[in-house]
Amino acid sequence: MKLIVGLGNPGRDYKWTRHNVGFEVINKLAYDYNIDMNKEKFKALYGEGRIGIEKVLLIEPLTYMNLSGESVREFVNFYKLEPEDIIVICDDINLPVGSLRIRGKGSDGGQKGLRNIIYQLGYDNFTRIRVGVGKKPAQWDLAKYVLSKFTEEENTDIINGITSATDAITMIVKDNSIQNAMNTFNKKGIGN
Numbered sequence: 001m002k003l004i005v006g007l008g009n010p011g012r013d014y015k016w017t018r019h020n021v022g023f024e025v026i027n028k029l030a031y032d033y034n035i036d037m038n039k040e041k042f043k044a045l046y047g048e049g050r051i052g053i054e055k056v057l058l059i060e061p062l063t064y065m066n067l068s069g070e071s072v073r074e075f076v077n078f079y080k081l082e083p084e085d086i087i088v089i090c091d092d093i094n095l096p097v098g099s100l101r102i103r104g105k106g107s108d109g110g111q112k113g114l115r116n117i118i119y120q121l122g123y124d125n126f127t128r129i130r131v132g133v134g135k136k137p138a139q140w141d142l143a144k145y146v147l148s149k150f151t152e153e154e155n156t157d158i159i160n161g162i163t164s165a166t167d168a169i170t171m172i173v174k175d176n177s178i179q180n181a182m183n184t185f186n187k188k189g190i191g192n
Helices: 018-032 065-079 112-121 142-146 152-175 179-185
Strands: 002-006 039-041 044-051 054-061 086-092 100-103 127-132
Touching: 002 018, 002 065, 002 152, 018 044, 018 054, 018 086, 018 127, 018 142, 018 152, 044 065, 044 152, 054 065, 054 152, 065 086, 065 112, 086 112, 086 152, 100 152, 100 179, 127 152, 152 179
Parallel strands: 002 054, 002 086, 086 127
Antiparallel strands: 039 044, 044 054, 100 127
16 A cells, blocks of 8 residues: 655645645646545544555645644554555655656655644655745745745646656556656656
8 A cells, every 4th residue: 555645735825836846746746646545543634545456545635734733643553554555745845847757755845734644654764755836036925935836837737747746656556666756757857
């Protein structure tokens, strides 16, 4: 079983904001694989289904971004999951809008939801897919920027990024490995 976690903030006000790109990836996966996101447990909205032959849990923590790890820890403990069973999708302000960086372990890179997951789990060797939301303009406050909506000019790029992220997750789940997804979706020079 794979636990696929999209990071974001609950509520209509945050829909389609930069910080909620993880939720948007989960929503697309749910649509693509006909998984109903209609259950609540462990402070999360979730759905159960399959990608190929693999059982998956799609989750959107309802704790707000900075406390996402509480929900993830509960699912991991309840289902007795290993680090290799976890895929986390989050936004990244250091990547161009819609580009991806997939890694199998590493630091939080300043992403507070990812930081809380690492803290709550006590390890960092789980798959993470960072979706670029663009650099913050110099005059913007960081919190306001990540809670802002994408511009009309950015819409095509972010939609393509969400689609690429769902394709990458499908590849990771079906291959039971992240190597092909990293080779396919990471931009040259961004890392693995």
